[in-house]
Amino acid sequence: MGISFDDLKTGDKAALAAALAQIEADADAAQTIDLLTRAYSNARAHVVGVTGPPGVGKSTLLGRLIAKMRAGGRTIGVIAVDPSSKRSGGALLGDRIRLATDPEDRGVFVRSMAARDRLGGLAEVTVAAMVLMRAIYDVVLIETVGVGQSETDVEGTADTVVFCVQPGSGDSLQFMKAGIIEIPDIIVVTKSDMEEAARSAQTDIKGAIRVAGAGPTGTEGWDTRVLSISALRDRGLEDLMAALAAHREFLLAGGQLERKRHRQAESWLVDSLRERFGRDGLKRAGNLRLAEGESPFHKLAKIARGLAR
Numbered sequence: 392m393g394i395s396f397d398d399l400k401t402g403d404k405a406a407l408a409a410a411l412a413q414i415e416a417d418a419d420a421a422q423t424i425d426l427l428t429r430a431y432s433n434a435r436a437h438v439v440g441v442t443g444p445p446g447v448g449k450s451t452l453l454g455r456l457i458a459k460m461r462a463g464g465r466t467i468g469v470i471a472v473d474p475s476s477k478r479s480g481g482a483l484l485g486d487r488i489r490l491a492t493d494p495e496d497r498g499v500f501v502r503s504m505a506a507r508d509r510l511g512g513l514a515e516v517t518v519a520a521m522v523l524m525r526a527i528y529d530v531v532l533i534e535t536v537g538v539g540q541s542e543t544d545v546e547g548t549a550d551t552v553v554f555c556v557q558p559g560s561g562d563s564l565q566f567m568k569a570g571i572i573e574i575p576d577i578i579v580v581t582k583s584d585m586e587e588a589a590r591s592a593q594t595d596i597k598g599a600i601r602v603a604g605a606g607p608t609g610t611e612g613w614d615t616r617v618l619s620i621s622a623l624r625d626r627g628l629e630d631l632m633a634a635l636a637a638h639r640e641f642l643l644a645g646g647q648l649e650r651k652r653h654r655q656a657e658s659w660l661v662d663s664l665r666e667r668f669g670r671d672g673l674k675r676a677g678n679l680r681l682a683e684g685e686s687p688f689h690k691l692a693k694i695a696r697g698l699a700r
């Protein structure tokens with residue numbers, strides 16, 4: 392028995408878990424494609440990617456953020472992307488879920504998933520999981536680890552990208568050198584209770600943004616916000632919530648959200664086909680443009696059937 396979209400809409404966590412298992416077991420089953428396609432056209436959540444190096448304070452920050460959002464009545468789906476799970480087959484997954492959430496709370500669902508099964512963006516199933524959660528919850532948080540690669544991964548999946556920087560770590564400098572300054576919509580200097588180091592990290596970053604003179608790629612008219620937060624002392628979380636809301640408003644007002652998601656869906660389709668059939672298959676696949684509102688899941692399945700023949 393498969394899970395229907397109506398089962399999911401009830402907010403039953405067991406139904407969502409079963410649907411995710413269904414996707415992982417057979418992403419090409421007709422029932423899975425139907426489910427994903429319905430979820431795709433019923434997007435409602437704000438999808439927020441939170442990224443940064445290990446130890447920067449992402450889990451602590453997310454724990455606080457989730458608690459605040461729940462207190463405000465918002466429902467949340469969390470995907471913690473595990474860079475190690477490809478090798479371990481999931482054995483290390485437990486380590487990545489360090490978010491203390493109430494298992495009885497129907498309004499929050501946390502799931503760890505494999506980082507990537509390829510060199511491109513996030514794994515195909517991770518994106519599928521995001522699409523399901525996006526249709527159910529108010530907010531979807533995707534946590535990824537790293538400096539360099541994962542920012543671009545999450546940029547291809549989230550509406551808003553938050554990049555976390557640790558004071559005094561030299562991250563900010565590395566971050567500027569790597570040229571990833573153009574990607575995040577919001578930069579959070581964590582551990583602002585490390586007073587002096589946090590202030591100088593913030594100054595460095597603001598300076599670098601001014602020099603680069605650029606905002607997030609593909610986004611006209613948004614100035615990257617730089618915030619200083621102490622999750623431990625509960626300082627600055629409201630600023631982050633306000634910045635997230637402002638970025639969402641900005642995307643909605645200019646019609647940019649729809650365009651961004653459309654671009655992301657097309658990239659996902661290309662990545663998924665390349666992953667499955669290589670460059671050669673990609674060449675034979677034909678037109679990979681999606682019509683407005685067209686489900687990439689449906690299209691992928693159709694092309695894959697043609698190529699497999």
Ligand code: GDP
Nearest residue numbers: 444445446447448449450451582621622623624
């Ligand atoms: P992650 O690996 O990025 O998820 O980082 P964690 O959330 O696990 O935090 C790494 C370490 O930084 C832990 O020892 C936390 O207690 C500490 N930490 C997290 N947030 C803060 C903060 O706001 N201030 C200080 N001083 N330490 C923090």
